Amino acid sequence: MAQQTITLIGGGLVGALLAQQLAQRGFAVEVYEKRPDPRLSGFPGRSSASCARGTRPSMDSGGRSINLALAERGLQALRTAGLADDVLQRAVMMRGRMVHDRDGNSSLQRYGVDDSEVIWSVSRGALNMLLLDAAEAAGVQFRFGQSLVSADFDAQRIRLADAAGVERELPAGMVIGADGAGSALRATMNAHSPLGERVESLGHGYKELEIPPAGELPAGVLQLSGGRDQYALEPHALHIWPRGGYMCIALPNTEGSFTVTLFLPAQGAAPSFATLPDAAAATAFFSEQFPDLLPLIPYFSEDFDGHPVGTLSTLYLQRWHLDGRALLIGDAAHAIVPFHGQGMNCGFEDTVVLANLLAAAPNDSAEVFAEFQRVRQPNANAIATMALENYVEMRDSVADPHYLAKRELGALLAERAPQHYMARYRLVTFSHVPYAYALERGRAQDQLLEQLLRDTPNVADIDIEAAARLFQSNLAPLPGLR
Ligand code: FAD
CATH class of the missing domain: 3.50.50.60 (FAD/NAD(P)-binding domain)
Incomplete structure (x- = not known):
């Protein structure tokens, strides 16, 4: 036949x-x-000034991120x-989110329990x-x-x-x-x-920029950035600079660079792409909001002016x-x-x-x-x-004390009652349960976490044994995860 x-x-x-x-x-x-x-x-490649320099890897057409x-x-x-x-073999492991605050401090929020739960930048x-x-x-x-x-x-x-x-x-x-x-x-x-x-348009757009390998940056710039080997920043993390209504992220590439993506409202009051018409306005904005990131992007002006704003x-x-x-x-x-x-x-x-x-x-x-x-x-x-929902979490909640308390409590429950609690992010990212199940289970778990944190913002005040019992009596055991 x-x-x-x-x-x-x-x-x-x-x-x-x-x-x-x-x-x-x-x-x-x-x-x-x-x-x-x-x-x-x-x-x-893009016909942008940055790619035309010929020393940097070409980026995908259409303004898409060069890594995923x-x-x-x-x-x-x-x-x-x-x-x-x-x-x-062609990927860079990312263990968690490296969150960078406005003062230049950074901290790693692990995605999973250990290195068996990581994501990969390709x-x-x-x-x-x-x-x-x-x-x-x-x-x-x-x-x-x-x-x-x-x-x-x-x-x-x-x-x-x-x-x-x-x-x-x-x-x-x-x-x-x-x-x-x-x-x-x-x-x-x-x-x-x-x-x-x-x-449904999100109303926010994105623009890609690039942090080159550490060897291409002045030594003074690297002193504070926490880079390693050929990387200007910690390589095994997805970096986030959350700023409430907008954010930057950076993912590592195998050759030592990072692809940075700025996500920002497309229109409307500052800051939006409409209020940043050119690299000069964007440089002023970055020096205020992302002062630790800006020096790591030596071709900022060429990247900003040369790369299109992508729609979402x-x-x-x-x-x-x-x-x-x-x-x-x-x-x-x-x-x-x-x-x-x-x-x-x-x-x-x-x-x-x-x-x-x-x-x-x-x-x-x-x-x-x-x-x-x-x-x-x-x-x-x-x-x-x-x-x-994750946009709000990344650009805003990762720096919010209530979110951090829920994360801390969730981590304790994941240890104490692993059959009954697994963070939604982990269900989506590290398991094969249907996405629809992860969404529904995440909502049910979240309600119980909110209930536990209603009377105290302090995780240390919560009786973890009683919290585990609450999950065990209200939720079915999680299904086989892989
Ligand atoms: P595409 O990758 O768009 O491929 C479509 C193909 O069809 C292209 O090769 C195109 O040339 C071709 N084509 C188009 N029109 C025609 C035509 N008329 N005739 C013939 N061929 C045609 N996903 C993740 O999982 N992880 C991430 O970290 C991630 N990050 C992202 C970051 C950004 C900024 C964006 C925009 C997306 C991201 N994504 C990520 C989503 C991911 O890029 C898409 O889900 C994925 O590329 C979809 O693959 P696809 O093959 O369906 O479509």
Whole structure:
């Protein structure tokens, strides 16, 4: 029997991993990717002044972060694909959040109980190229520089344009869209029969800056920063400078640099991107709000003026598929804000679920797509909610005494009653329980923590044995976590 062919739109992180897994399960997979092959052309660089200097690694196009946090869910999908070890060799471990206050003090808030619960900073470009290699080795055919323009689902044909804008049509029976938040497949599916699309803008944007390796900074600047080896800051942490309504974060790169991202309201009263029109205004703002960070970014002006402001939105769809003919996956189906570091992780989890469902019923794509949506949509909605909540936690709560008291109490309970308490962040980041379960369980746990802290702000005043009993009598034991 001839192999069944699946047409994938988008060879980004999710598309490449899905393609590899489908090919491993015996499908013939063709991927049409808008960009040129990054392994030949380099991962697309910005035409900004900073990249033009030629001494720094090029950043991803479109203002996306050059690194991402990989957590257990994404790692588990990579294990399934046989790629986890290769990816971890190119990653930097992050044990927790290093919180930097306005006075220049910093403290590490560990994510998990020990080094078995860490997250990993990976280069988006290197990861994408590794996934492309793996998919090709599994037999996937990639067609680069081919952009989906539209699809005629009734005639089972897709229309593609090359880089010069020359269009052609091809037959495509089953089409899967992994073409990201601005998905062209989604648009054409929506035109055929509405998907119930809702896009909620966060109203905040982001801009990327860079801390170079320590060797490129003057010695005086490094004395206070707490750097190690070739890094200007502690390498094994995700750094946060929380400032209430906005924040900066920095994630390490393997070659010693950090990608810094400033998150700020897009419009409105100061500070917002609208009130920082250029590097001069931004420098004054940083010297007031991030005085310890500014000296670590020697190319601040070029970065600020040269890099675009990225927008942040959450995408909700009522329907992810058009019977058995077309399906959306990853950001194309459920783009979220990046504050839980889970967009890619969630998309990677999607790929394993879909590949298994398709392998089990290769001739019933309508049933498979419906089941995929049934299983994944509540979880995508849950991580969308938690990602939004985590923005407030990162930019504000991490420095708030009540939040810190809850964290301290939670840590005691996690030791004393591990079957009944696990911080929501850990459930999301280090376990495989469904996101929807993590959201619900997190709310129930939070109510009990609030109840315990209602009468005293002081964790030392709380009877920890009685607190453990409260959790044990009110909550079911946690399920198997991995
Ligand atoms: P994309 O990565 O957007 O890939 C889509 C692909 O489709 C691209 O290759 C594109 O060129 C191609 N394409 C687009 N249109 C067409 C077309 N018409 N025809 C053909 N091909 C097309 N997630 C995490 O898990 N951890 C993090 O720490 C994290 N940090 C983030 C930080 C920021 C600032 C942002 C914006 C996002 C972050 N994310 C993070 C989310 C993560 O980037 C996305 O969830 C992930 O990239 C989704 O992968 P994808 O393959 O679905 O989409």
